[in-house]
Amino acid sequence: MRYETLLFDLDHTLLDSDASEIAAYAHTMATIGLPNPDDHFERYLRINHAMWAAVERGELQPSEVRFKRFEQFVDEVGITADPVAMADAFVWGLGAFGELYDGARVVLEQLAGQVQIAMVTNGLSDVQRARIERLDLDHFFDAVVISSEVGVTKPRPEIFDITFELLGHPPKQSALMIGDSLTSDIRGGSDYEIATCWLNWRGSPARPDLAITHEITQIAQLVDIVSPSPT
Numbered sequence: 001m002r003y004e005t006l007l008f009d010l011d012h013t014l015l016d017s018d019a020s021e022i023a024a025y026a027h028t029m030a031t032i033g034l035p036n037p038d039d040h041f042e043r044y045l046r047i048n049h050a051m052w053a054a055v056e057r058g059e060l061q062p063s064e065v066r067f068k069r070f071e072q073f074v075d076e077v078g079i080t081a082d083p084v085a086m087a088d089a090f091v092w093g094l095g096a097f098g099e100l101y102d103g104a105r106v107v108l109e110q111l112a113g114q115v116q117i118a119m120v121t122n123g124l125s126d127v128q129r130a131r132i133e134r135l136d137l138d139h140f141f142d143a144v145v146i147s148s149e150v151g152v153t154k155p156r157p158e159i160f161d162i163t164f165e166l167l168g169h170p171p172k173q174s175a176l177m178i179g180d181s182l183t184s185d186i187r188g189g190s191d192y193e194i195a196t197c198w199l200n201w202r203g204s205p206a207r208p209d210l211a212i213t214h215e216i217t218q219i220a221q222l223v224d225i226v227s228p229s230p231t
Contacts, residue, residue, distance in 0.1 A: 003115065003195065003226050005170040007163060008141075009154075009179030010121040010128060013199050014108075014219070015135075020098025027093040032081045040077055047072050055122060055153050056184050062124050062148040066091065095130025103220040108140040110223055116170060118143040118163050120177075122153045122184055143167055154181075155188030176213070178222060186210050197225060 011017040025044060029037035047069050054060040060068070070083035070090070111117060119141050121128055125148045132138050143166035147153040150162050164170065175194040179185025180201065187210060189196040195213040198206075206212060214225050 003174055003176040005116045005118070005167060005175040006111065006226065007118050007120045007160075007175065007177045007189070007194075009177075009181065009185045010119055010131070011123065012180040012201075013178060013185075014100055014104045014137075015131065016098055016101055020094055020131075023097035024090050024093025027097075028086050028090040031089045032079070032086060034077075034079065034081075040073075043076060044069070044073055047076070052122070053183070055147075056155065058153070058156065061151075062122065062153065066124055091124060091127050092130075094124075094127045095134065098131070100135060101219055103218065107219050107222055108137075111226060112140045115226065116142050116167050118145060118167055120145045120154065120159060120163050122147045125149045154184035155191060157188075157192050160188065160192045160194075176226070182207055182210055186212055197222060 008014060022041075025041060026037065029040075034040070048065075051060055051065045051069050055062055055065060067083050067087040070086040074081050074083055074086075108117070117140055119132075119137075123146055125146050128146050132144065138144070143163055145159060145163045145166065147159060150159060152158040152162070164175075172192070172194050176197055177185055177189030177192075177194055178197045178199065179189075180199045182198065182204075186196045186198050190211040196211065197214040197216060198212045199217075199219060200206075200215050201217055203217070206215070216222060216225070
């Protein structure tokens with residue numbers, strides 16, 4: 001084995017979070033009867049992305065994003081609606097909708113039992129726990145670390161400290177962080193001095209200031225990195 005400890009992101013790495021988000025948004029807007037909700041989806045995305053970027057910078061907690069994004073949405077669209085009720089509907093939808101990417105479950109099945117596997121995710125506890133239960137993922141992971149539960153987010157080193165403690169302090173040189181986000185997954189892994197695997201399924205340009213050990217475009221390619229075939 002090239003790596004014996006794998007740290008997986010969840011959103012946009014194992015889970016098709018775009019599909020989950022689109023369905024949750026539609027469900028939420030239906031609950032408030034918003035006409036032509038598609039007209040405002042890009043506005044929602046802008047607000048949401050900005051707030052999660054603030055989470056990565058340590059300026060917001062995930063629990064604040066839960067309802068603040070809808071406070072801002074209601075204000076910008078100019079509608080009368082309860083942001084807290086919208087947040088509850090949206091969180092339910094995020095947990096209820098969305099599937100794993102093609103090949104993700106096969107990768108987990110191939111690697112589980114051969115290496116230690118942890119999930120390290122920036123997200124809301126009730127969303128991620130609902131997804132883990134619905135998709136029957138818990139048995140693949142030796143540890144599940146969710147930012148809103150531990151009070152610290154990627155890329156900060158404390159979330160990796162917590163993960164490594166739960167895993168029994170494996171050697172850093174045997175660990176690999178796998179994720180799609182340069183700013184949270186790759187930055188976090190690089191700063192923690194562990195190897196990184198960037199799932200660049202969007203074909204985005206790399207950043208020269210980040211140490212990217214491996215780059216893949218499909219999650220199935222991870223197996224050859226972790227357990228390369230003999231030559």
